[in-house]
Amino acid sequence: MRNPQLDKQGKLQHLLTTEGLPREILTTILDNAAPFAEVAEREVKKLPLLRGKSVFNLFFENSTRTRTTFEIAAKRLSADVINLNINTSSSAKGETLLDTVDNLVAMHADMFVVRHASSGAPYLIAGHLAATGREHIHVVNAGDGRHAHPTQGLLDMYTIRHYKRDFTQLTVAIVGDILHSRVARSQIHALTTLGVPEVRVIAPKTLLPTGVERLGVRVCHDIQEGLRGVDVVMMLRIQNERMSGALLPSPQEFFKSFGLTPERLAKAKPDAIVMHPGPMNRGVEIDSAVADGSHSVILPQVTFGIAVRMAVMSMLAGG
């Protein structure tokens, strides 16, 4: 079966997940993002690449950072950006996802940026567009359920490469709620594809999906042990809204066992970087002293996210 993200020539058609994307495409996205980052330094932060194109932000789930950075990226590429707040629109009145899409296509959409609580929703849209002969319309997954958040994974890779240059010598730890995290999945697939020799996941058993080892990671249940000698610490958010049942005794309890404190970070390499996809729960997964400390690259991640999203959108929309 052909990768649904690639067209017949192997060119990126949609961005749905980092899983199964060839290393060459991941590297090309990162390479292309670098000159887009420079655009932010200009007086006129605007490029003509998506002039005349309409980008629809379809957010069925709340988001501030992702939606805003996608919007900035599309606007810097001169696209017309339409934000749909789905909670207050037609789907609240009972319209199906694909009917919503068809209506927006009738308004001449060129690209959909989709966030949805259900895993696979962006695939459903991409498949529907292909089945109805509208392959020229592109879909970017901005987070679907627990499945994938590829642009977050890619901006994390860009951040790592920016500070560490070479993936093939690194030890990377991903810490926190792996179970609910689409970010973690996108990170793991990207890290292993890019040749990172050791990826560790650090979490309590209740917050790890079964069979996570099959993704090519080492599992640690002890944060002190897991952080030993790592180059990169990727924190995850404790997703209170997705917690059901007794997965966690309490946020305080989690911080006591798995929160990133300066003492625990001291186990990592002296030049280790600390990342977080946001929004942060200070005092739950990360101590303020670390979040605001010298190892933190959390705010640069946000800035790099704009360049990476510009690169992705211009790779998709070009002929």
Next chain:
Amino acid sequence: MSNTQALAKLPKVETLLAKLVEAMRPHAGPDMALVGIHTGGVWLAEHLHAALGLAIPLGSIDVSFHRDDYSSKGLHRGAKASSIPFPVDGAQIVLVDDVLYTGRTSRAAMNELYDYGRPGRIDLAVLVDRGGRELPICARYCACTLAEPLPATQELVLTRADTQPILSLSLKERRDA
């Protein structure tokens, strides 16, 4: 005389560069700013900048983001970040490129420059004018104009040796022609 023969008769790049330096020297001064267009134009601009002893730091431009064939050919692979290390507002800028052909690259470079400010003046310096213009653009400084325009199936490119900074011109059949 065929174009290949014409090219064989082209003076060496060093000779052409020396001609370009002499053409520009009377106008070179504290106000002259050079901006090379990736990739060949940057190599030439580095040489011109040193030979003319210019004070304003050298700039470089990649026109990928302003190319007019994006909608048909997609994003150009291997785009580099542009670098304009001087204030563009009011600046006296000379764009430097290796080969002047349709003029589309120069147009894209001017658009890119305007993203940094409003230049006082923009001139163009090229090593070779191969003819075939599709836009109203001409070079103020040009070391060599081919007697007959090259056919569209051919590509005239400046290459640099891997180990030494030796530049040479070569003629290739276009891959996409």
